[in-house]
Amino acid sequence: MYVCKFGGSSLADSAQIKKVKALIESSSERSIVVVSAPGKRNRDDVKITDLLYSCDEAASKGKSMDSLFAGIEDRFNGICSGLGIDPGDLTGELEEIKKNITAGYGPDYAASRGEYLSAKVLSTYFNMVFIDAQEVIRLTADGRVDVQSYELLKERIADGKRYIIPGFYGADPEGKVKTFSRGGSDITGAIAARAAGAAMYENWTDVSGLLMADPRIFDNPPGIREITYREIRELAILGANVFHEEAIAPVKDAGIPINIRNTNDPDAAGTVILESRNPEDIPVAGISGKNGYLPVYVEKFMLGRYPDFTSGILNTLGSAGLSADFIFYGNDSITFLVKKTRDIDGSRIKEILSGISCDGIEVESPAAVFGVVGEGLGSRAGIGAAVFTALAEKNINVRFTSYGGSRVSFLAGVDEPDFMEAMNAVYAVLK
Numbered sequence: 087m088y089v090c091k092f093g094g095s096s097l098a099d100s101a102q103i104k105k106v107k108a109l110i111e112s113s114s115e116r117s118i119v120v121v122s123a124p125g126k127r128n129r130d131d132v133k134i135t136d137l138l139y140s141c142d143e144a145a146s147k148g149k150s151m152d153s154l155f156a157g158i159e160d161r162f163n164g165i166c167s168g169l170g171i172d173p174g175d176l177t178g179e180l181e182e183i184k185k186n187i188t189a190g191y192g193p194d195y196a197a198s199r200g201e202y203l204s205a206k207v208l209s210t211y212f213n214m215v216f217i218d219a220q221e222v223i224r225l226t227a228d229g230r231v232d233v234q235s236y237e238l239l240k241e242r243i244a245d246g247k248r249y250i251i252p253g254f255y256g257a258d259p260e261g262k263v264k265t266f267s268r269g270g271s272d273i274t275g276a277i278a279a280r281a282a283g284a285a286m287y288e289n290w291t292d293v294s295g296l297l298m299a300d301p302r303i304f305d306n307p308p309g310i311r312e313i314t315y316r317e318i319r320e321l322a323i324l325g326a327n328v329f330h331e332e333a334i335a336p337v338k339d340a341g342i343p344i345n346i347r348n349t350n351d352p353d354a355a356g357t358v359i360l361e362s363r364n365p366e367d368i369p370v371a372g373i374s375g376k377n378g379y380l381p382v383y384v385e386k387f388m389l390g391r392y393p394d395f396t397s398g399i400l401n402t403l404g405s406a407g408l409s410a411d412f413i414f415y416g417n418d419s420i421t422f423l424v425k426k427t428r429d430i431d432g433s434r435i436k437e438i439l440s441g442i443s444c445d446g447i448e449v450e451s452p453a454a455v456f457g458v459v460g461e462g463l464g465s466r467a468g469i470g471a472a473v474f475t476a477l478a479e480k481n482i483n484v485r486f487t488s489y490g491g492s493r494v495s496f497l498a499g500v501d502e503p504d505f506m507e508a509m510n511a512v513y514a515v516l517k
């Protein structure tokens with residue numbers, strides 16, 4: 087059987103939902119469905135989840151949320167009417183939700199109601215058994231998947247009916263509603279696939295799978311037919327986000343492939359994320375990158391003698407709410423790449439690290455990092471050379487590099503103003 091997760095754009099209005107129904111009914115294998123809250127119908131629209139967060143914010147400030155909540159009621163009533171369901175069925179639920187948000191149930195509760203209501207309405211329309219995620223999905227206190235969820239859900243689906251589960255939330259260790267981070271319905275879908283021992287986790291969205299590079303930057307990048315869990319993780323770290331990065335773990339461990347597909351183009355095969363692939367024909371899966379980093383260069387003579395030195399710096403950064411997304415090691419020095427924000431500049435970072443015993447700290451000029459990701463990197467000669475040559479031809483200096491630590495990625499850091507030109511030069515030789 088397959089677990090199918092449908093994202094907000096696939097459920098934004100009754101016309102989209104009708105496409106989803108046809109998809110579910112076209113295959114008897116599609117027996118567990120995980121849904122997001124209704125998303126945007128067009129570019130200027132507001133997601134139900136965002137409206138719910140705004141309602142909670144208004145309530146927490148003692149302001150009226152009447153007009154915001156009316157927007158939510160209108161959306162759901164419109165969906166019901168479009169599907170031929172009596173909108174009156176939801177009146178009691180909506181009243182209770184409004185009352186609870188006003189009573190201060192908090193942002194997690196408020197945000198979760200978009201998925202809850204979506205699944206409630208669709209359970210009627212799809213004729214599937216509704217399972218409340220609060221009863222079967224458990225989150226740890228810091229918002230991660232609690233492995234108990236697999237057993238709990240497995241028991242609930244044991245009688246083999248067809249089920250619909252709201253995504254994005256579950257219960258915290260005290261049983262209160264808690265959400266995953268934004269986009270977290272992907273995680274619920276992965277948990278359901280693992281619990282059900284699914285043959286496939288279908289993730290239905292509004293694009294026909296992943297592309298080799300960001301289409302906002304590059305012209306018509308080719309689609310990716312197959313990509314491994316390792317490759318997708320590396321691309322996610324480098325900023326490519328089509329699929330929630332925490333949604334990989336539950337299915338990866340069970341070896342369940344993920345198929346990213348397009349509700350608006352169901353004939354397209356999409357991208358399959360799987361354990362391994364043959365890198366012979368396509369050594370490089372994708373290219374992605376991020377800018378806006380401050381390189382923090384820390385010098386310490388005989389660094390290797392102080393095994394706790396790196397973790398000391400990371401902990402100090404962590405206590406200030408910062409992290410180093412990339413780290414480049416030397417023998418007597420290390421460079422940590424920390425995201426620059428409105429409040430975080432060089433002097434603030436030096437202040438945070440002032441208690442560290444070292445021979446000097448310098449915060450260097452802003453940098454960008456991009457990576458070439460592919461299972462073929464470990465075995466194919468010449469990829470590194472091609473990247474360096476492409477950059478040298480544009481007279482772009484490589485400030486950092488890492489190759490071999492990960493078997494599937496080659497990272498390069500350049501001056502921030504060179505970012506786009508560097509990515510373009512590399513893409514041109516590897517595409």
Ligand code: ASP
Pocket residue numbers: 093094122123133135136200253254267268269270271272
């Ligand atoms: N509705 C939630 C969000 O907008 C979760 C999801 O769609 O996956 O982030």
